[in-house]
Amino acid sequence: MNNIAGRPLNGDVEDDDEDEANDDGLEAWERAYTEDRSWESLQEDESGLLRPIDTTAVHHAQYRRRLRALASNAATARIQKGLIRYLYIVVDLSKAASERDFRPSRMAVIAKQVESFIREFFDQNPLSHVGLVTTKDGVANCLTDLGGSPESHIKALMGKLECSGDASLQNALELVHSNLNQIPSYGHREVLILYSALSTCDPGDIMETIQKCKKSKIRCSVIGLAAEMFICKHLCQETGGTYSVALDESHFKELILEHSPPPPAIAEYATANLIKMGFPQRAAEGSVAICTCHEEAKTGGGYTCPRCKVRVCELPTECRICGLTLISSPHLARSYHHLFPIVPFAEISPSSQNDPSHNFTNTCFGCQQSLLSQGNKPELSVSCPKCKQQFCLDCDIYIHESLHNCPGCESFRHSKSVTSSQ
Amino acid sequence: MASAPSKHYTDDISLLVVTLDTNPFFWSTFSFHFSDFLSQVLAFLNSILLLGQLNQVVVIATGCNSCSYIYDSSSNRNHASTNGTMPALYSNLLHNLDEFAAKDHQFTTDHKPPTVPSSLLSGALSMALCYIQRAFRAGPMHPQPRILCLHGSTDGPEQYVAIMNAIFSAQHSSVPVDSCYIGSNNSAFLQQASYITGGIYYRPPQLEGLFQYLSTVFATDLHSREYLRLPKSLGVDFRASCFCHKQTIDMGYVCSVCLSIFCEHHDKCSTCSSVFGQAQSDVASADSRKRKAS
Numbered sequence: 001m002n003n004i005a006g007r008p009l010n011g012d013v014e015d016d017d018e019d020e021a022n023d024d025g026l027e028a029w030e031r032a033y034t035e036d037r038s039w040e041s042l043q044e045d046e047s048g049l050l051r052p053i054d055t056t057a058v059h060h061a062q063y064r065r066r067l068r069a070l071a072s073n074a075a076t077a078r079i080q081k082g083l084i085r086y087l088y089i090v091v092d093l094s095k096a097a098s099e100r101d102f103r104p105s106r107m108a109v110i111a112k113q114v115e116s117f118i119r120e121f122f123d124q125n126p127l128s129h130v131g132l133v134t135t136k137d138g139v140a141n142c143l144t145d146l147g148g149s150p151e152s153h154i155k156a157l158m159g160k161l162e163c164s165g166d167a168s169l170q171n172a173l174e175l176v177h178s179n180l181n182q183i184p185s186y187g188h189r190e191v192l193i194l195y196s197a198l199s200t201c202d203p204g205d206i207m208e209t210i211q212k213c214k215k216s217k218i219r220c221s222v223i224g225l226a227a228e229m230f231i232c233k234h235l236c237q238e239t240g241g242t243y244s245v246a247l248d249e250s251h252f253k254e255l256i257l258e259h260s261p262p263p264p265a266i267a268e269y270a271t272a273n274l275i276k277m278g279f280p281q282r283a284a285e286g287s288v289a290i291c292t293c294h295e296e297a298k299t300g301g302g303y304t305c306p307r308c309k310v311r312v313c314e315l316p317t318e319c320r321i322c323g324l325t326l327i328s329s330p331h332l333a334r335s336y337h338h339l340f341p342i343v344p345f346a347e348i349s350p351s352s353q354n355d356p357s358h359n360f361t362n363t364c365f366g367c368q369q370s371l372l373s374q375g376n377k378p379e380l381s382v383s384c385p386k387c388k389q390q391f392c393l394d395c396d397i398y399i400h401e402s403l404h405n406c407p408g409c410e411s412f413r414h415s416k417s418v419t420s421s422q
Numbered sequence: 423m424a425s426a427p428s429k430h431y432t433d434d435i436s437l438l439v440v441t442l443d444t445n446p447f448f449w450s451t452f453s454f455h456f457s458d459f460l461s462q463v464l465a466f467l468n469s470i471l472l473l474g475q476l477n478q479v480v481v482i483a484t485g486c487n488s489c490s491y492i493y494d495s496s497s498n499r500n501h502a503s504t505n506g507t508m509p510a511l512y513s514n515l516l517h518n519l520d521e522f523a524a525k526d527h528q529f530t531t532d533h534k535p536p537t538v539p540s541s542l543l544s545g546a547l548s549m550a551l552c553y554i555q556r557a558f559r560a561g562p563m564h565p566q567p568r569i570l571c572l573h574g575s576t577d578g579p580e581q582y583v584a585i586m587n588a589i590f591s592a593q594h595s596s597v598p599v600d601s602c603y604i605g606s607n608n609s610a611f612l613q614q615a616s617y618i619t620g621g622i623y624y625r626p627p628q629l630e631g632l633f634q635y636l637s638t639v640f641a642t643d644l645h646s647r648e649y650l651r652l653p654k655s656l657g658v659d660f661r662a663s664c665f666c667h668k669q670t671i672d673m674g675y676v677c678s679v680c681l682s683i684f685c686e687h688h689d690k691c692s693t694c695s696s697v698f699g700q701a702q703s704d705v706a707s708a709d710s711r712k713r714k715a716s
Contacts, residue, residue: 080694084678123594127681186678265679272696274675274687279661281672285654306672324673328660330618332681333586339680340583366552368491398555399548402594404587407552411489411545414529 060380060393067344067400081338082188082265084275085128086146087121088176089114089192091157093136094167096197096226102249106196106225107161109249113256114194115154120260122150124338126316126331129187131179132157133172137165138201140172142179148316167195169231170202173209173220180218186273189218190241192259195232196225206231214238217269223255240266262338278306278324280315292320337404345382345396364392366399366407384408433645437478437557437565438470440572441546444523445486447538448575454604454629462633463572464512469637471495471511478565480553481515483522484546484573486539487529491549492518540578543571543611547588547599554597566644568598568621571612574605579668582611589615598622600640604629610659617658624653665693 026034042050091110102109118130132143132153144156172193180189191213200206213220213235221241222232228245236243246252280303283289289311291298302311308322316327348360362371364381369392373379382396383389389408391399399406442463449456467479481493493515494500500514547569554567569592592599598621601612608625616623626635642650661670664685675684680694690697 080679083681270678272677272679272691272694272698274684274691274698275678276673277676278673279671281661282658285656329662330586330589330614330660332662332676332683333583334590335681336583337587364552366549367556368494368497368553369556394555394559395552398552403548403551403591405544405548405584407545407548410548410581410584411542412529413487413539413542414531 060397063397063400064344064347080265081262082270083125083127083262083335083338084187084270085125085190085262086131086180086183086187087128087190087192088131088133088146088180089117089194090133090135090140090172090176091143091194092167092196093134093161093163094165094197095163096167098163099196099226102225102252107163109252110194110196110225111157111161113253114157116253117256117260118150118153120257122148124260124334125262126334127325127327129183133175134160135167135169135172136163138168138171140168140175142175146179146183148318149314166199166201167197168202169193169195169200169235170204170206170209173206173213173235177209177213177216177218181216184273184275185271186275188262188265188270189216190263191218191220192256193220193222193232194225194256195222195229198226198229200231210235210238217266219263219266219269221259223252225252262335275325278319278326279328280304280306280312280326283311293317342400342404342406342409343385344400345384345391348381348383348390350378350380361390364395365389366391366395369394387412433566434643435474435476435565436470436643437480437554437567438467438570439480439482439550439553439567440467440570441482441484441489441543441550442492443541443571443573443575444483444519444526445539445541445575446523446527447486448541448605451538452574452605459604459629459632462636464515465633466636466641467515468509468511470641473641476565479511480550482546482549483519483526484541484543485522485526486541486575488522488526489542489545489549490522490525491553492522538576540581541573541575542581543573543578544581544584544588547571547585547592547615551588551591551595551597554595558595568600568644570640571599571601571603571615573601573603573609573612576605576607577609577611585611585615589618592619598644600624602626602636602640604632613655613658614660617655622652623655 044050091114093107097105097107097110099106121128121130129146129148130150130153131146134141134143143160144153147153173191176191180191183189218239219241220235220239222236222243224232224243224245226245228243233243235241244255246255283300283302283304285300288297288299289302290296291302291311291313293313298311298313302313303315303326304311305319305322305324305326307324308319310319310321312319312326316325316331318325360378362378363369364371371379371381371390371392381390381392383391384406387406387408389406391408440463444456467481470477470479477495479493479495480491483490483492493511495511500510550569554569557564557567589599592615597619599612599615599619600621601609601616601623603609603612603623603625613623615621622639624635624639626632639652659670661672662674662683663670664674665682666684666686669685671683671685675687676682677684677691677694677696677698679696680691682691682693688698
């Protein structure tokens, strides 16, 4: 019985010759033992227990590379972002999606990641809408219409996960194009295609469809799971989207979550408009009304539309009677950090910390953690260019990814911070 | 010397981060004295530490010009009081608070501000959240964190964006923000903070009994709160205020580019200068003009 590479399974001298002669004969797991020597990075602490492998430095280096890439793209301090997005997610349900190279199958991984992406998307873009489209057997079907509630999309997706047939890129783009033509002009039109197949089964000329999408200002991005395809690359280049191919499950998760923050807006893609919105007040506890979403009587705990006075259960939503968009001020505030980003922190190398001319403290300003490693040697830390306070690496990641406030700038009244100048 | 960690963190061990309002402009004009307030708060903090051996308390002082950590029960920099007349918590906290107040005073500029300046609540919340993230990083066994804001000064509208960012981050990490507000009118920022993060907002009606309110409403850990009847939040006002007149509005217009809120229709957005109702770039309109001319 031979393995895939055609070598006999019982190892003998021939294997060693082959390995030495041709390194490509080594499987990836074998390379981990001969070249990477993963056991050497284990460490013990004082009592002899194994310490977890210190990946913080690697994690932080990756994070700073990403930040530098983002900062170089956004050359000036404030780039306009498309905050009101209408996004269609096209899920490829062709035969290729049932391949098992992603555990347990590509379809299962896609479904799980789309669910977490939808939740993260509505968290970061509360005023936007999402729709789902699937493509299989050579046709594309609209699974859910553009809507603002995450639960309905997730429920619909989880119900329809059978894979068969061929994927059709052109049909999916045609369907999305006709649906996106009906949305208001201030919205940014986007498509995210999750493509597992290596071919597309189209009824006509896909280049024409791509030109149609480009003229309608739809920004198409593709995440491939199999291999890079020219047509996907061409589509993304023409429409201004991004094309990436996932290497494994965690890379796929990273790639799909990169699409949740709003992309830089191409100026002529959406007109600026004043949108009429209502800010409903919470109904008094104990008041009884018939809600318009479930069409049954409910007591207390809802919101009253300011224009037509009907009750709605949750925000953000569109009033079913008068069509007014209803939101609350925290929903708008969720997007403010995209408009007022904080500057990346500057690195301080451990060697420059011994310089007495600069005023270096030994504790992180945010979490009071000591910035000295074992043996009282200074570790790598960062500092804010505006308030000059020092932070540890973990606070740096937390501040830039989740908090979006520099504690140093916020804690000193007379420092120059971005928001106070607004 | 160090042995394997023997701490057993159960559901009811809490890490309480307190942001203490020390704004001198507020306290000098308030009817209740800061010393009475502080004695009740110190007794409350001591009782938290007595409720469980593994409970932790961290205090951050919120001044009008700066914020700083003034007490950390788990740090090894605490030393016993010199003459033994008061618990170590009192002596350490009071000592650090004195130092902080002196430093904060140095930052005050000479000119008198027209209105009472607000405390830097956004800075204190951001520092509290960074500390709580450090507690999360310590591993799977950690106390349940929550934040308690003892606040009296009025809201500073310039801190709105920063406070909302801190609130959303707290909501994302499941950290409730409780507020005990002692000022005269209700604070909209703290009400929203407690509502969004699932904490309690309470304004004690009589400040002489502050210790009783603190120990009955705010002392319980998160796990035990489901068994208690705690003050319900009523009437959180989520309406927005318009950028032009600063009045709260029911219905308004929102700019699709920068999300500024206006109460009436304008032709141009005052924040981002985008002209409404037509394509934003001049290139597009120039092209259409050229096409019309040719």
